[in-house]
Amino acid sequence: MQNLDATFSALADPTRRAILARLARGEATVMELAQPFDMTQPSVSRHLKVLERAGLIVRRAEGTKRHCRLASDGINAIDQWLSQLRQAVAKNYDRLDTVLADMHSSGKKKKRGQKS
Amino acid sequence: MSTLTLTTEGDKYVIVTRHFAAPPEAVYRAHTEPELIQRWMLGPEGWTMPVCISDARPGGTIRYEWSNGKGVGFYLTGEYLELAPYNRIVHVERMHLPDPTPDNHVETTFEPDGIGTLMRMKMALPNQQARSAMLSTGMEEGMEASYVRLETLL
Numbered sequence: 001m002q003n004l005d006a007t008f009s010a011l012a013d014p015t016r017r018a019i020l021a022r023l024a025r026g027e028a029t030v031m032e033l034a035q036p037f038d039m040t041q042p043s044v045s046r047h048l049k050v051l052e053r054a055g056l057i058v059r060r061a062e063g064t065k066r067h068c069r070l071a072s073d074g075i076n077a078i079d080q081w082l083s084q085l086r087q088a089v090a091k092n093y094d095r096l097d098t099v100l101a102d103m104h105s106s107g108k109k110k111k112r113g114q115k116s
Numbered sequence: 117m118s119t120l121t122l123t124t125e126g127d128k129y130v131i132v133t134r135h136f137a138a139p140p141e142a143v144y145r146a147h148t149e150p151e152l153i154q155r156w157m158l159g160p161e162g163w164t165m166p167v168c169i170s171d172a173r174p175g176g177t178i179r180y181e182w183s184n185g186k187g188v189g190f191y192l193t194g195e196y197l198e199l200a201p202y203n204r205i206v207h208v209e210r211m212h213l214p215d216p217t218p219d220n221h222v223e224t225t226f227e228p229d230g231i232g233t234l235m236r237m238k239m240a241l242p243n244q245q246a247r248s249a250m251l252s253t254g255m256e257e258g259m260e261a262s263y264v265r266l267e268t269l270l
Contacts, residue, residue, distance in 0.1 A: 088159040090120055093134050095156035099146055100138035 007074055010054035015039070016047050020070065023057060027069040132237040140226040143233045144202035147224065148172040158182070167191070172199055178209060202226060 010016055019033055034044040048068060051057045055074035060067050121133045136143050146152045150168040158165055159182065167181035178194035193216075194209030205224045211217045221240040226233050 089132075091161070092157055092159065093120060093136075095158065096143075096146055097136065099152055099155045100136055100142050103142050103146070103152070104138060 006054040007056060007077065010050050010056055013047070013050075016051055019044075019047060019051065020056060023068060023070045027067050030066045030068065033068065130239045132235075132239070134235050135229055135232055136235060137232045139231075140228055140233045141202040143226050143235055144205070147205060148199070153180070172196060172205075174198060178207060 011020075015037060018037065022028060022033060022036070030041055030044055030048065033048070034041050037044065048057065048059065052059055055071055055077070057068050057074075058071045119135075122130065146156065148170055149172075150170045153170055154165045154168045157180065163182050163184050165180055165182055167179065169177055169179040171177045174196055176196040178196065179191065181189060181191040183189040191212050192209055193212065194207050196205070196207045198204065198206040203226050206222070207224075208219050208221050210219050223238045225236045227236070228234075
């Protein structure tokens with residue numbers, strides 16, 4: 001989880017997110033990744049370097065081709081972080097439901113008290 | 117249990133909505149009165165908020181301190197900017213971990229919704245770069261599948 005800052009800033013760029021979205025469908029070569037973005041291979045490579053440093057992708061060479069795929073550890077770290085955040089917030093609001101119900105019933109009691 | 121939605125708007129905002137089975141007045145009060153805030157704004161199980169300052173007027177101070185009872189804690193400071201009882205709150209806040217995060221500008225509205233309230237919170241992300249990315253739609257949807265129990269976040 002130490003790497004999360006690098007991970008999130010790597011994700012800040014829309015092109016890099018699109019690259020990840022493509023890789024979510026399976027491994028791809030640098031050339032295949034460059035194609036839909038209308039980008040030169042060097043500039044795609046720069047993005048890939050950022051993603052690799054952030055632990056989001058893994059690259060391997062096979063002959064002259066370089067293949068990229070998602071790194072499950074990096075993705076899992078984000079997944080876990082987001083999940084914790086969501087759970088914490090969800091829990092807050094579930095507790096707020098209870099507080100609101102209490103406010104409602106104690107308000108009723110007060111009113112009843114006033115009548116009697 | 118009501119469903120929580122979390123969406124992004126542009127690069128900068130996160131929108132959270134949640135329905136509550138109580139009138140706007142009650143939900144608004146639960147967001148501004150310290151003794152009510154302390155009962156729910158606690159995060160993960162086991163945490164408490166021993167200090168809660170909420171001076172609900174324009175320019176008023178916000179300070180929440182959380183503790184896990186084991187010597188670990190962090191706090192949030194902020195200021196109220198605008199208040200329109202019982203339908204709108206604008207405030208700014210930052211977390212201290214202990215270094216302060218960039219200011220998070222938050223607008224919260226409470227609209228009547230059936231017999232209850234629809235709360236809508238619009239946040240200008242504390243860390244625009246990082247969080248806009250994290251929450252960006254593609255990733256969010258991709259990850260949604262694994263969050264079976266997440267019907268209920270922010």
